[in-house]
Amino acid sequence: MSAEILKVSGLATSYGKIEALKGVDLRVESGKVTCLLGPNGAGKTTLMMTIAGILQARRGSILLEGKQLVGLSPANIVTQGVALVPENRLVFPQMSVRENLLAGAYQRNDKVGIAGDIERMYTRFPRLRERSEQLAGTLSGGEQQMLAVARALMSRPRLLLMDEPSLGLAPMVVADIFRIISELNRDGTSIFLVEQNAHMALQVAHHFYLMEQGKVTFDGTPGELAEDEVIQRAYLGTSRRSDP
Amino acid sequence: MIDFVQTTVDGVMVGCSYGLLAIGFTLIFGVIRRLNLSYGPSIMVGAYLGTFLYVQFGAGPLLVAVAVVAGAAIAGIYVERLCFAPMKGGAGVASMVSSFAIWMQLEQAMILLLPRHTYAFPALATGAPWEFGPFTLRPDQLLMLILAIATGIIVNTIIYRTRFGTGLRLVTSNQIAAHLVGVNVRNVMLGAFALASAVGGFAGFLVLAIDQQVTPMFGMWATIKGLIAMMIGGLGSVPGAIAGGLVLGVIEAHAQGLVGPQARDLTAYLLLFLCLVLRPGGLFGKAPEADGAFSSRST
Numbered sequence: 142m143s144a145e146i147l148k149v150s151g152l153a154t155s156y157g158k159i160e161a162l163k164g165v166d167l168r169v170e171s172g173k174v175t176c177l178l179g180p181n182g183a184g185k186t187t188l189m190m191t192i193a194g195i196l197q198a199r200r201g202s203i204l205l206e207g208k209q210l211v212g213l214s215p216a217n218i219v220t221q222g223v224a225l226v227p228e229n230r231l232v233f234p235q236m237s238v239r240e241n242l243l244a245g246a247y248q249r250n251d252k253v254g255i256a257g258d259i260e261r262m263y264t265r266f267p268r269l270r271e272r273s274e275q276l277a278g279t280l281s282g283g284e285q286q287m288l289a290v291a292r293a294l295m296s297r298p299r300l301l302l303m304d305e306p307s308l309g310l311a312p313m314v315v316a317d318i319f320r321i322i323s324e325l326n327r328d329g330t331s332i333f334l335v336e337q338n339a340h341m342a343l344q345v346a347h348h349f350y351l352m353e354q355g356k357v358t359f360d361g362t363p364g365e366l367a368e369d370e371v372i373q374r375a376y377l378g379t380s381r382r383s384d385p
Numbered sequence: 386m387i388d389f390v391q392t393t394v395d396g397v398m399v400g401c402s403y404g405l406l407a408i409g410f411t412l413i414f415g416v417i418r419r420l421n422l423s424y425g426p427s428i429m430v431g432a433y434l435g436t437f438l439y440v441q442f443g444a445g446p447l448l449v450a451v452a453v454v455a456g457a458a459i460a461g462i463y464v465e466r467l468c469f470a471p472m473k474g475g476a477g478v479a480s481m482v483s484s485f486a487i488w489m490q491l492e493q494a495m496i497l498l499l500p501r502h503t504y505a506f507p508a509l510a511t512g513a514p515w516e517f518g519p520f521t522l523r524p525d526q527l528l529m530l531i532l533a534i535a536t537g538i539i540v541n542t543i544i545y546r547t548r549f550g551t552g553l554r555l556v557t558s559n560q561i562a563a564h565l566v567g568v569n570v571r572n573v574m575l576g577a578f579a580l581a582s583a584v585g586g587f588a589g590f591l592v593l594a595i596d597q598q599v600t601p602m603f604g605m606w607a608t609i610k611g612l613i614a615m616m617i618g619g620l621g622s623v624p625g626a627i628a629g630g631l632v633l634g635v636i637e638a639h640a641q642g643l644v645g646p647q648a649r650d651l652t653a654y655l656l657l658f659l660c661l662v663l664r665p666g667g668l669f670g671k672a673p674e675a676d677g678a679f680s681s682r683s684t
Contacts, residue, residue, distance in 0.1 A: 195564055219567030231562040233555060244555055247548075248567040296567060 146171040146300050146331045147192070152201035154184075154191045161187040163355040164201065169300065174322065174332045176346035178339055178376055184355040185335045186228050189304045192333075193225040194218040205300065219248060224298035228305050228335075230289040234278025238269050241277050241288055245295030255295070262291040265321070283314035290321065294330075301325065303334045307341060319345055339376035343367065387519045392642040393635055398526040399595075400634020401533035405588030406611035407618060407626035408540055409581035415557040415621045416577045419477050422484040423464040424585060425608030426491040429601075431457030431586040433495040436504045436599050446507045446594065453590040454583050460491060461582025465575055488604065496601050509594035529591045536587055537627060540580070544623065549576055557621070585611065613657045619667025628668055632656075 147169035154162040161184045169175040179185050190196040192203055194215035203210040210218055224245075233241050242262060246255045263270035266287045272280060277288055286306055293301060303322070307315040315338065323345045326332055336342040342349070349366045351359035359372060366372055406428075413421045434456035438444035444452070468487050472480040510528050514521040544550040552573040555563040564570055589607055593599050610633070618629025633653060640652035660667065 193565060195561060214569065214571075215564035216567045216569040219565070225565050227561065227565060231559055231565070233558040233562060235558055236554075244551070244562075244566050247551065247555070292566065 144171040145169060146206055147333060148202075148204040149188075149192070150202050150204075152188070152191065152203065153199045154187050154196050155199050156187075160199075161355055162191065162198075165352070165355070165357055167350050167357055167360070169331060169333045170348065171331050172326075172329060173347040174326050174334060174345050175348045175350070176334045176336055176342040177350045177352055178336060178342070178359075178372070179352035180337075180375075182354075183352045185352055186304055187355075188352070189225055189227070189302050189335060192218075192302060193223065216248070219296055219298075222297075222299035223302065224293035224296045224300075225302040226286075226289045226293045226304065226306060228308065230282075230285045232277040232280070232285050232288050232292070234276065236277055237274050238272050238277055238280070238288055239274065241292050242269075242295055245292035248296060258295055258297070262294065265324070266291055283310050283317065286310060286314070286318060287321075290318075294325075298330070300331045300333065303332065305335050305337060307336065307338050315341060337376075339366075339372070388642065389639075391520055392638045394520070394522070395526070396635030396638030397631060398530050398634070399592075399638065400631035401530055401627075402588045402591045402630070403610050403614040403633050404627040404630025405533055405536055405591075406585055406607055407614035407630050408537070408623055409583075409585035409588070410611040410615045411618075411621055411623060411626045412553070412577050412581040412584075414615070416553065416560075416574050417469055417480075419469070419481055420484075420612075421464065421469070421578075422481065422608065423468065423487045423491060424461075424582070424611060425606065426488045426604035427460035427464055427582045428453075428457045428585045428589040428607045429495055429604030430460035430491055431455070431582075432506075432589050432593055432599055432603055433499055435590065435593075436506055437498060439507050440499070440504055444507075446509060449507050450587070450590050453593075454586040457586025457589065458579045458583040461578040461585075462575060463487075464582075465578035469578075470571065470574065488608075492601060492604055495604075502600055504599050506593040506597050506599045508597050509591070525595060529595060532591060533588070536584060540584055541623070543580065549573065553577055610653070613653050615667075616657055617660050617667055619669035622667070622669040625667055625669030632668070 145168045149165055149167050152162055152165040153160060165188060177185055187196060191198050192210065194210065194213055198211045201211070205221055205223060208221060210221065213221070233244060236244070239259065242259050243255070246258065249255055268284050269287060269291060272284060277285065280288060290306070306318050310318065319341045322332060322334065326345065334342065334346065343363050343366070346363060349359065349361055349363060350357050351372060359369060410424055413424060431453040435449040435453035438452050439449050464484065464487055468483045469480050509525040512524045514523045544553060552563070552568040553576070555566065555568050556570055556573045560570060585607065589603070614629040614633045615626055616629070617632055618625030618627070633656065636656055637649050637652055640648040
C-alpha cells in the first residue's frame with residue numbers, strides 16, 4: 142500500500158433523522174486519482190460536503206495525512222490543503238473571472254505568488270484569460286466548470302475534491318475536463334473525484350469506489366471494476382441497455 | 386419654484402440619513418437573506434446610551450456620537466449571536482420571529498434606562514441658517530449631509546477595498562462557495578451585523594442631532610424608514626439603498642410642504658405600497674430574491 146492522503150472511516154452524516162452516510166470507509170492515495178461512482182441519492186455529494194466541512198459528521202473520522210478534519214470549520218479545512226470543486230460549480234456569478242480566481246486565493250497573502258498563479262491558470266485554461274473581465278454568471282457551463290476548478294487550485298490544495306465535474310456538459314467539454322484532471326494529477330495533485338460517467342473516469346482514475354444508499358459497496362482497481370458484472374450493467378452499459 | 390427647490394434640498398439632507406439606515410439594513414439582508422427586525426432597536430440602544438451620557442453627564446456631541454455608534458454595534462452583535470447565528474438554514478421564520486422578540490426586549494430595556502417619554506439630544510452644530518438669496522441652509526443639516534456622504538464613502542471602501550469586505554461580498558454572492566474558498570463565514574456575518582448597526586447608529590445620531598430629541602419610538606422609526614428606503618432602492622443593493630433613501634427623503638419633504646406634517650409618514654407608506662406593486666424589485670434590484678447583491682464593482 143502506498144501513502145494515503147485521505148482516510149475516511151466509519152463516517153456518518155445525517156439530514157435531521159435521515160442518515161445519508163451510514164458508515165463510509167475509503168482512502169485516497171497520495172498522487173493518485175480516486176473515483177467514487179454511485180447513483181443519484183447515494184450520498185456522494187454529502188460525502189464531499191462533509192469532507193469540506195460544510196456538513197457536520199455525526200460520527201467517524203476524516204484524516205488528512207493523519208490530521209483529523211472532523212470538527213474543523215470549512216475555512217480551516219481549506220487551510221489544511223483541501224479544496225472542493227462543488228457540484229453545479231457555484232462560481233460567484235456577479236463577479237468577474239479574475240475576481241473569482243482572487244476569491245480562490247482568499248486565505249493567501251503573497252500578492253506576487255497569487256498573480257503568478259492567476260497567470261498559470263490562464264495558461265492552463267486559455268478561455269479564462271479571454272473572459273478575464275467578464276462576469277462569471279455569463280460564462281457557458283463548461284467555462285464555469287473550468288473557472289470552478291481554477292478557483293479551487295488558487296488555494297494550492299494538496300487534495301482536490303471534485304463533485305461531478307462533467308455534470309450537464311457537452312461531450313467535447315467533458316473530454317476537456319478529464320484531460321485537465323489527468324494533467325493536474327501528472328503535476329502531482331491528489332484528486333478525489335465523484336463521477337457518474339464511468340467510461341471517462343476509467344481513463345483517469347487509479348482506484349474506484351462505488352457507493353449505494355450511504356455505503357461503499359465496491360472497492361477496487363479499474364481492472365476489477367471493468368470485470369464486475371453488476372457495475373458493467375449499471376455504469377458501463379456493456380451488456381444491457383441501462384440508464385447510468 | 387423657490388419653495389420647490391428649498392423643499393427638495395431639505396429632502397435630500399434627510400434622505401441621506403435614510404440612505405445610511407438603508408445601507409445597514411441591506412448589508413444584513415445581503416448576508417443572511419432575512420429581515421432583521423431588531424435593526425432599528427439596535428440603533429435605539431446606541432441612541433439611548435448616547436442620550437444617557439448627555440443627560441446624566443453632559444457629554445458633548447462627539448462623545449455622544451461615539452457612544453451611539455458603539456452601543457448600536459454591540460447591540461447588533463448581540464442580536465446576531467442570539468438570534469441569527471444559532472439558526473442554520475431553513476429556519477428563516479424562526480429567526481425573524483426571534484428578532485421581533487429581541488426588538489421588544491431591547492426597547493423595554495431602554496425604557497427602563499430612561500423612562501420619560503422625551504429626552505433632549507445634543508445638537509450637531511449651532512448657528513443661524515445661511516441665506517443664499519431666497520434659499521436658506523441650516524449649518525447642522527449641511528454638516529449632516531457631509532458626514533452622511535463621508536460615511537457612505539467609508540462603507541464603500543470597507544466593502545471593496547478590505548479583506549473583510551471581500552469576504553462580505555463573497556458570502557453575499559454565495560454562502561457555500563464562500564465557505565469553500567476559505568472565508569470564515571461566521572466571523573463575516575458577525576462583522577456585517579456590527580458594521581451595519583454602526584452605520585445605522587451613525588445615521589440615527591445624525592437624525593437625532595437634527596431633531597434634538599429622542600423618544601422610545603425611535604427604534605421602530607429607524608426600522609421603518611430603513612426598510613422603506615431599502616425596498617424602494619432594491620433589496621441588497623448599496624447604491625439602491627442610497628437612491629431609495631434620497632427618493633424617500635425628497636418625497637416626504639414635498640408631502641409635508643404641500644399637505645402638512647401629518648402627510649409625511651402616510652406618504653412614506655404610500656410610496657412603499659406603490660413600489661411593491663409597480664416595481665417589486667425596487668429601483669436597482671432585479672427581483673426580491675435576486676442573488677449576488679452588491680458583488681459587482683458598479684458603485
